Amino acid sequence: MPMPCHENNAVSTAGRKTATTQPMLVLVGNPNVGKSVLFNKLTGKFVIISNYPGTTVEIARGGTFIDDKEFTVLDTPGVNEFAPRTEDARVTCDVLRDYPEATVVQVADAKNLRRALLLTLQLAELRRPMVLVLNLMDELDKCGGRIDVRKLSEILGVPVVPTIAIAGTGVHLLQQAIGRARIPSLPSDAPGSRPCPTEIEAQLARANAILAQVYTITQPRHASFAQKLGWWATHPIKGLALAALVLYFTFWFVGLLGAGTAVGFFEKVVFGRYINPWAIQVVDIVLPFPHTHDTQESHYNLEIPLSPTYGISIWENTQIVSAPTYSLAPSATLGGWTQVRRLAHDFLVGEYGVITMALSYSLAIVLPIVTTFFLVFSVLEDSGYLSRLAVMLNRLFRGMGLNGKAVLPMVLGLGCDTMATMTTRILETRKERVITTLLLALAVPCSAQLGVLMAMMASISIRAVVFWIILMVLISFIIGWLAAKLYGGETSDFILELPPMRQPHLGNVVAKTFARLEWYLKEVIPLFVLGTMVLFILDKLRVLDKIARFGEPLVTGWLGLPRETASAFLIGFLRRDYGAVFLLDAATGPKHLLTPHQVLVAMVTLTLFMPCIATLFMISRELGKKTAFWITMFIFPFAFFVGGLVNHLGGLFGI
Amino acid sequence: MESKLKVSAPQFLHCPLCGFEFEKQETPCQHGCPLGRFCKLVCCPNCRYEFPEKTQGLNVLQRLFHRGRKPAPDRTLxxxxxxxxxxxxxxxxxxxxxxxxxxxxxxxxxxxxxxxxxxxxxxxxxxxxxxxxxxxxxxxxxxxxxxxx
The missing domain is CATH 2.30.30.90 (Ferrous iron transport protein A (FeoA))
Known part of the structure; x- marks a missing residue:
């Protein structure tokens, strides 16, 4: 059908340039076909992309210029059909409904043309001008397929553009084709087809008819290495071996290289020897009052770790540096202004100072760990391994009322629980989302926390570490199982497409890591500064002591910890890793407050805490205030309950 | 919450001719059939064979006599x-x-x-x-x- 009436979409706005209705492009398509890559290439804006179906959970918006006209581009989550079964599909449907004027750019995986055509046929019913993009042409080539692009364009009556978006091939062709966007003009029904019982089957019959005309394939004789690797990854035995290998590498890279070497360097050298002493000096000059700073010996050993206890030492040295703690000059009497100066001094570089505590902690300890984790995660994501891991773990997750798809939020939770809570949107039922969110908040430690926990583990025995791991896994299962029983309802079917194994694209991995880090730091640093300020004020008003006394029965009685640690739990409400750092100080610091048994109790209690206040906000945004309230009401008492049990019964296990 | 629990499971019908399983809502009606809602026949969406819907009593009877007996499996399927x-x-x-x-x-x-x-x-x-x-x-x-x- 020619298109007489839809000119208004692009042309009429040119007449009134200042009009608010900018022409729009909406990118739609099946999951994991490269809509976001194309979006990046068109707009120059970065959105997170990966080799896992369902990465885009929110709509990204950007602008692009085509023939000197500015277009707004919307990137939508992938859909397989326009039946809003998942949150993602609902989002995409809403976008199409809200912007009836928009030009639809359907992005298709050239290898899976049948599925794309199915979507095209559904889109055709909307009667919008559209362009079909055949992306991933390189992969089609590799698997020996061929598509007659011109014929396809004739049949559908819309421009068809072959692209390899990741390499930028064909993007300018797409830009040229936007102007030629047409309403699809399909032959109304294939003649002689038998009546089909359902809509979808009727569409399939038509898709097959089109496919037969344009698509040919000659299967290559041998499976490629990537394909074989993909098969190994889901094999019952080889898959486990591969999973163990991946796990070990992740542990080495994040736990040893990130949390060990990198953190040591940033904490001891960058902050401990340069930034902190320098900040102290500057503040002392600007805000003078009679005092002398303590000095401490800083021993630094740069090594490449091989195992948690052994590494190759490269460089070692010891230096005396000034510490944030200080003693007042004995004869000094502090007047009004000096008091104010002292307060400001303490606020910046004191024991609970913004620079000496908040910044050095968030930048020196958290940043290296999170960076290394996100790097590994991005590589895993892009390789296509995560969906294979979902296949391996499906049976396990079934017992918790979840299915294998929950593996993505769970693994991402090891990086950042807040981010992971948002990703639970890829799950289909509310039941699965609630259970996954609960488990994330309860038992999945985020990378920042893991780093601190690993440091604490150094002061307890291997047996206690194993006990801690087993306990956390057991709690996840029991709570997951109970939650599934209590919540009732059915778990959705496990039908998951396995994306091809691909070699991760270095540029994309780096860009993605940066994007996640930016998100993370924006969330973390203000929280750390806020937390430090709260602590500072409490410390100055001598409230810390009072709170410690108030919480004494709980902390000393039930948990069996010294009362000084009460503030750690108090601040653990804000961020559990931040609380853990206090315990770390108590466990391994110069004062050695805690016995190994107490360290274990503290670790268990803090791991079970809500990750941080940002996660709480995210839960209430995603699941509603009521659910967030109940999750919180469950988590905190439960954490203290289990901590106490470990304290009282730990002796039975000989820990 | 409660209203959810009360919704009964959809009824599934088996076509005696082709074995197709379907929900009652999916059954197509023949065009121009004068019986309308008084019609007691259901029509298989797959092969269009018409057959009377099983009543509760018939179900019970059938279960009584056919207990444990399964149809001979079609080994090509x-x-x-x-x-x-x-x-x-x-x-x-x-x-x-x-x-x-x-x-x-x-x-x-x-x-x-x-x-x-x-x-x-x-x-x-x-x-x-x-x-x-x-x-x-x-x-x-x-x-x-x-x-x-």
């Missing part, structure tokens, strides 16, 4: 779970009671006539349809009826 790893097959039909499940499979290209390769059975079924690799649980694999090729 297998569940996907009965195949060996690496076997090629052609999909005959999706014997799923849930329309949503049938739809979910259909959008991935699992439709009557499509060629499947069963890649693995453990820990989870993986089938290959064209260039798509799909992981499924055994419960779903059981409902995919295929013919060896």
């Amino acid at each position: 297998l569940g996907l779970h009965e195949l060996e790893e690496g076997e090629h097959s052609e999909l005959v039909c999706l014997n799923s009671s849930r329309a949503s499940r049938r739809n979910a499979l259909a959008v991935y290209g699992l439709t009557p006539g499509s060629r499947l390769i069963l890649q693995q059975k453990r820990p989870t079924f993986v089938v290959r349809v064209g260039e798509t690799e799909l992981a499924l649980e055994i419960e779903i694999a059981r409902e995919i009826l295929v013919r060896r090729v």
Whole structure:
């Protein structure tokens, strides 16, 4: 059908340039076909992309210029059909409904043309001008397929553009084709087809008819290495071996290289020897009052770790540096202004100072760990391994009322629980989302926390570490199982497409890591500064002591910890890793407050805490205030309950 | 919450002629049939055979006499779970009671006539349809009826 009436979409706005209705492009398509890559290439804006179906959970918006006209581009989550079964599909449907004027750019995986055509046929019913993009042409080539692009364009009556978006091939062709966007003009029904019982089957019959005309394939004789690797990854035995290998590498890279070497360097050298002493000096000059700073010996050993206890030492040295703690000059009497100066001094570089505590902690300890984790995660994501891991773990997750798809939020939770809570949107039922969110908040430690926990583990025995791991896994299962029983309802079917194994694209991995880090730091640093300020004020008003006394029965009685640690739990409400750092100080610091048994109790209690206040906000945004309230009401008492049990019964296990 | 619990499960009907399983809402009516809602016949959406709907009493009777007796299996028609790893097959039909499940499979290209390769059975079924690799649980694999090729 020619298109007489839809000119208004692009042309009429040119007449009134200042009009608010900018022409729009909406990118739609099946999951994991490269809509976001194309979006990046068109707009120059970065959105997170990966080799896992369902990465885009929110709509990204950007602008692009085509023939000197500015277009707004919307990137939508992938859909397989326009039946809003998942949150993602609902989002995409809403976008199409809200912007009836928009030009639809359907992005298709050239290898899976049948599925794309199915979507095209559904889109055709909307009667919008559209362009079909055949992306991933390189992969089609590799698997020996061929598509007659011109014929396809004739049949559908819309421009068809072959692209390899990741390499930028064909993007300018797409830009040229936007102007030629047409309403699809399909032959109304294939003649002689038998009546089909359902809509979808009727569409399939038509898709097959089109496919037969344009698509040919000659299967290559041998499976490629990537394909074989993909098969190994889901094999019952080889898959486990591969999973163990991946796990070990992740542990080495994040736990040893990130949390060990990198953190040591940033904490001891960058902050401990340069930034902190320098900040102290500057503040002392600007805000003078009679005092002398303590000095401490800083021993630094740069090594490449091989195992948690052994590494190759490269460089070692010891230096005396000034510490944030200080003693007042004995004869000094502090007047009004000096008091104010002292307060400001303490606020910046004191024991609970913004620079000496908040910044050095968030930048020196958290940043290296999170960076290394996100790097590994991005590589895993892009390789296509995560969906294979979902296949391996499906049976396990079934017992918790979840299915294998929950593996993505769970693994991402090891990086950042807040981010992971948002990703639970890829799950289909509310039941699965609630259970996954609960488990994330309860038992999945985020990378920042893991780093601190690993440091604490150094002061307890291997047996206690194993006990801690087993306990956390057991709690996840029991709570997951109970939650599934209590919540009732059915778990959705496990039908998951396995994306091809691909070699991760270095540029994309780096860009993605940066994007996640930016998100993370924006969330973390203000929280750390806020937390430090709260602590500072409490410390100055001598409230810390009072709170410690108030919480004494709980902390000393039930948990069996010294009362000084009460503030750690108090601040653990804000961020559990931040609380853990206090315990770390108590466990391994110069004062050695805690016995190994107490360290274990503290670790268990803090791991079970809500990750941080940002996660709480995210839960209430995603699941509603009521659910967030109940999750919180469950988590905190439960954490203290289990901590106490470990304290009282730990002796039975000989820990 | 409570209203959810009260909703009864949809009724499934079996076509005595072709064995197709469907929900009652899916039954098409013949055009221009004067009986309208007084019609007691149901029509199979697959083969258009008309047959009377089973009543409660008949159900009870049938269960009484046919207890434990299963229809002789048609050995050319297998569940996907009965195949060996690496076997090629052609999909005959999706014997799923849930329309949503049938739809979910259909959008991935699992439709009557499509060629499947069963890649693995453990820990989870993986089938290959064209260039798509799909992981499924055994419960779903059981409902995919295929013919060896």
